[in-house]
Amino acid sequence: MRNLKTWFKTIIFYEILVGMKATLTHLLRYKPITLQYPHEKRTLPDSYRGMLCLLRYDDGTEKCVGCDLCEAACPSRVIKVVSAEVPGEPTKRYAKRYTMDMTRCLFCGLCVDACPVDALGMTREFEWAVYDKRQLLLNKEQLLAIGDRSFPVREKKLELQHPNVAFFNVAFKHMPAKEG
């Protein structure tokens, strides 16, 4: 009996008819879930990881000290840093050239984590479609510009800096300050 039933179902293409009924119900109760992207945009979550940028201190100087750690941390070799001494100040270094090839970036954020001075940040920009791939090879000025427009107000961190780590933007709270 049961066999007969399955046979009958096979003959009339029962499964296919069930599927076709499902698609037809969707057609009749048509309710699109489409977001018409360029016209409407969804609100991004706060933790969204978009375009990378370089940040500045409040006084407008660059945070990056050209330590190359981001380059080392990047799994897809996006970043290229050429560092140099600040003329006249042998202890200070800066990134003379800093390029990011965003065509390869997978927005993992490892470089941001790796940076000891918080010089890198991730913005919520995502509309970076271009006609020429070469436009995605960003240099330092472009990355700083992105930072400037994404973070116009920076946290005041200069004062928090520990004198021992003069160029690091991290407050080393557990370390006693050097006398004098």
Next chain:
Amino acid sequence: MAEVGLKLAFSLAQIAVVMGVVMLTVMFLTLAERKVLGWMQDRMGPMEVGPYGVLQPIADGLKLFFKEDIIPAGANKFLFSLAPILALVPALIGFAVVPFGPNETVELFGVQFKPFVISDINIGILYILAFTSIGAYGVILGGWASNSKYSLLGGLRSAAQVISYELNVGLAIVGVLLLAGSLSLVKIAEAQSGWFWNWYIFAPPFPQIFAFVVYVISAVAETNRVPFDLPEAESELVAGFFTEYSGMRFAFYFLAEYANMILVSCIAAALFLGGWNAPAPFLQFHGGLAHLAWLSGTFWFAVKVYFFLFLFFWLRATLPRLRYDQLMRFGWKVMLPIALGNILITSIAAYLFPR
């Protein structure tokens, strides 16, 4: 002499109208397909060009015209250019014998002509079968002439598939031919007038419902539509036989596919669903209002054809693609015996209960 000239002019005008309507339908079928598929999958489909995207086919056409036309270096240039045309032309030629409306003769300027069929030849259905099988050459040559292994594989798959299912199409039709006793599409459609139970799908002495199912499935397979779109199979293979094609040549294959869809829908409507006949006699205008009779005829024909076209979309929205061995097994072990059995029973029934 003048009579011949007039006849020629009428024929040319008819051909122009039919081609125009078919090409326009093809154009907007591409849009309709994307819209219907979208709606069935809770999407919107094309929305950008024109209000609700209705001008999308025009934008697509413009894009295809301006695309770079590439012929691969190792390709056989002549066959490479010929193949898309070989695919498209047979699909369009088939429309010559399709009756789009009532079989009436009109006298205009002293010349008799039939407004709703370009050419009522008495082997109409054979003619269509013969030409649609030429369409397979377009696909196979397209795969072979591009000099690419993947295209060749696509073309070969298509060849095997089209041959297997062409056979079933032919056999499914035989039942109807036995009942109608004619190969002319006009005669077959005319024989189904009256109530809808006179249509060959329900007709006594033996309803051709099995043949109809076999025909529809084989027609889907023959036009390379989902779930039988193995020649293309763009998601698994390197886009099938048209891998190396670009621009308008590429478009020709799709025009051919859609024209074929319309053609097989027309045949299905004419053979199984009564052609231009309304489901009930009172829905068909007769006699005095001659123009209304024409209109109602074409209207019912169009309704049936569009139902089939919708069915194509519907199937595409629902079914996944068949595996190649399943496809072959289904064609040869299921469809073929059903079609043969149908011929046997129909011939016995037609012999015992002649109409």
